[in-house]
Structures are given as structure tokens and as C-alpha cells.
Amino acid sequence: MIKFNNVSVHYGCDEAETIALNNVSFEITKGEFVTIIGKSGSGKTTLLNVLGGITKPTTGNYYFEGNNIANYNDRQISSYRNEKISFIVQHFALIQNFDVITNICIPLKYRRNKKIPKKAYIYEVMDKLGILDYEYNFPYELSGGEQQRVAICRSIISDTDIILADEPTGALDEENGNNIIELLKDLNKAGKTIIMVTHDLELAKIGNHRITMKDGKIVAEEFTTD
Known part of the structure; x- marks a missing residue:
């Protein structure tokens, strides 16, 4: 479904150049639950942004179902994001x-x-997400956890092939965080491909395909059959 072939992302130039991703290669099969783990600055969010068509690789190729997304024009990228990808981001991305x-x-x-x-x-x-009573509320009237659940609901009802989740439980208490993880598991069992970034080692164990990043590189990749 997804193939990265020596993908690098550079920001700036000369002495100010930052290498956010450094020759990253991997494959993701349809229906996997992928967890990407690493410390702040390891490149995991940049990797998620490339997967979502937000950031273009500086070098290398990103294939989705055989098509090289790195070569897409703006219209094609917009269509790809809208029809194939749903996002759950740290800062909710709600319109106030x-x-x-x-x-x-x-x-x-x-x-x-x-x-x-x-x-x-x-x-x-x-x-199911406990936000039905807030249908006509505005985001600024909600807590951070409630806003996160709105963002997650938006992702679910979009019914895309892939859900990209960047620290999806970061703004939630333990109970609501566990509910969201169970929901993502259910979506995965129903056939959705889930790709989740986390810094939590325990959460990372949820995935059947685990990627560990450091300094813009993949330093470990594990697969489980559970």
C-alpha cells in the first residue's frame, strides 16, 4: 500500500540546513496498525507529514498504491489528502x-x-465519543480533551483508507485516552490502516508494525502477529 524509498527531508541550506528525515525506507501493508516512536526531534512528525502529503520529500520517492506521491501536483495532492487520508493532529486543527x-x-x-x-x-x-451534546458548541467553548474527540470524530466519519494520528491521546485523561485507543483498534480490525505517532512506549506496543526513529532515521523496525 505504502512504500518509502530513500526519502529525505531537508530544511534550510548550507550551515543552517536541518535534516529532518535521512534516507528513510520502509513499506506498509494495507490493514496494518503502525506505531512510530521516538523522542522529540527524531523526525516522526515529519514522517507523518510526508505520509499525509503535507511535506514533499527533498529527495527520494513515496509510493501509495503504486503511484509516486512525490511527483503529484497541488491538485492531485489535495485530492489524495481528502479521499485517502484522515488526520488526527496534536493541536486539533478545528476552525474556531x-x-x-x-x-x-x-x-x-x-x-x-x-x-x-x-x-x-x-x-x-x-x-460514542461523548460529544453529541456539543453539536452546536464552538471549539473555544470546549476543553482540550473535548476538542481532541471532535478531531477524532471528523477523522472517523471521513471513512478514508488511512488514519494518521499524531499523539491522539496527548490531550486526554487516562479514561478517554483508553477509549480512543480502543476505537482506533476497532477501526483497524474493520480494515482501516492506522499510522500513529507516539512517545509512549506502552502505546507503541499496540501496533503490529512498530518503527523507532532517532535523528531522522529508522533505527528499529518490529513486526508482531498479535
């Missing part, structure tokens, strides 16, 4: 002057060839 239900449904407005989920299903997911 839109209410909760509008924020959740934003990606659906730009769908061209994909079936839009029924409102009953959207409400069902909201209810």
Missing part, C-alpha cells in the same frame, strides 16, 4: 468560528466521488 458539527463535516464538503455518510451515523460516532 464553526460549530462542532460543521467542523466534523468539513472534509465531506469536498468529496466528489465518494458516498457521504448519513447523519444518523455521524451522530452515532459523536455519541
Whole structure:
């Protein structure tokens, strides 16, 4: 499904150049639960951004279902992000002057060839995440944990092939964090490919494909059959 071939990402130039990713190569099979672990500055979020089509590789190639995403133009990248990828990011990426239900449904407005989920299903997911009562609230009226659950709901109802999660439980208490992890596991069992960045060694064990990063490189890669 996904193949990285010697992908590097450089920022700046000359003495100010930073190498965020350094010749990274790996493959991800459809339906895997991938966890990417590493300390701050290890390159794991940059890797997630390349996977999501937000950051273009400086060198190397990124193939999705045989297509080289690194060569896509802006229109193709936008279509790829909207139809194939859902994001759960650390800072929620909610629009503050839109209410909760509008924020959740934003990606659906730009769908061209994909079936839009029924409102009953959207409400069902909201209810599971404990945010149904906040349908018409604005993000600034919610706690950080509630905003995170709105972002997760938006990702789920988008019904994409891949969910990219950057520290998805970072703003949640233990109970809600565990609920989100169980939800991601259920989505994975239903066939979704989950790629999750975390600094938590225990959370990393959830994945059946674990990638450890340091200084922009993959230093370990493990597979389990559990």
C-alpha cells in the first residue's frame, strides 16, 4: 500500500540546513496498525507529514498504491489528502468560528466521488465519543480533551483508507485516552490502516508494525502477529 524509498527531508541550506528525515525506507501493508516512536526531534512528525502529503520529500520517492506521491501536483495532492487520508493532529486543527458539527463535516464538503455518510451515523460516532451534546458548541467553548474527540470524530466519519494520528491521546485523561485507543483498534480490525505517532512506549506496543526513529532515521523496525 505504502512504500518509502530513500526519502529525505531537508530544511534550510548550507550551515543552517536541518535534516529532518535521512534516507528513510520502509513499506506498509494495507490493514496494518503502525506505531512510530521516538523522542522529540527524531523526525516522526515529519514522517507523518510526508505520509499525509503535507511535506514533499527533498529527495527520494513515496509510493501509495503504486503511484509516486512525490511527483503529484497541488491538485492531485489535495485530492489524495481528502479521499485517502484522515488526520488526527496534536493541536486539533478545528476552525474556531464553526460549530462542532460543521467542523466534523468539513472534509465531506469536498468529496466528489465518494458516498457521504448519513447523519444518523455521524451522530452515532459523536455519541460514542461523548460529544453529541456539543453539536452546536464552538471549539473555544470546549476543553482540550473535548476538542481532541471532535478531531477524532471528523477523522472517523471521513471513512478514508488511512488514519494518521499524531499523539491522539496527548490531550486526554487516562479514561478517554483508553477509549480512543480502543476505537482506533476497532477501526483497524474493520480494515482501516492506522499510522500513529507516539512517545509512549506502552502505546507503541499496540501496533503490529512498530518503527523507532532517532535523528531522522529508522533505527528499529518490529513486526508482531498479535
